[in-house]
């Protein structure tokens with residue numbers, strides 16, 4: 001089965017499972033909070049430090065250990081292999097808010113953005129990772145991505161079926177919605193002459209979600225590992241802090 005068909009099947013599962021359990025009184029609130037915390041950690045480290053700022057924008061150098069770690073960590077949210085994720089995000093930056101932007105709210109209806117029924121089939125997956133990235137490993141991850149997701153779900157199921165909901169389906173659904181909020185709110189401005197797109201900063205949200213808070217700043221300098229200017233300027237950027245303290249290879 002192709003990657004794209006599997007993506008749709010797994011997305012449907014993490015859409016349906018968490019919602020269908022609500023009427024049965026399944027949820028324990030302390031577990032929901034732990035689940036949201038888990039989502040937040042994986043989204044900041046795996047998606048923002050890894051898939052976004054390292055693999056897509058090559059905004060810093062890291063060690064092989066952290067490169068593998070940042071490749072595998074976001075699997076917990078079924079957010080797409082590094083090859084697929086970077087292909088979509090590179091196309092978004094190259095063609096922002098044009099007909100060739102895979103998820104521009106100017107051209108694609110909101111319901112299609114949120115259900116991810118826009119197609120990424122036409123994108124070339126031969127993405128330009130930085131020289132030095134272990135492409136063979138990335139190809140392996142991409143070819144076996146949904147087997148690895150299945151293995152993760154199986155391991156959770158062996159601990160207890162409820163863990164599949166709290167540590168896979170629910171955080172994956174929240175991460176999915178979060179990404180589509182970035183794609184829509186982050187591109188809700190009038191036309192910007194400097195970036196030739198509709199990207200927008202919503203500064204107060206930067207405290208919790210830097211990529212929403214400083215989205216226009218990010219489009220201005222996509223290759224910068226730091227998007228917010230820092231706490232002194234009331235623009236905290238926690239992923240940039242983690243990159244500088246942990247992931248960035250010191251020269």
Ligand SMILES: [Zn+2]
Nearest residue numbers: 092186199215
């Ligand atoms: Zn954008």
Ligand SMILES: [Zn+2]
Nearest residue numbers: 089093218222
């Ligand atoms: Zn970007």
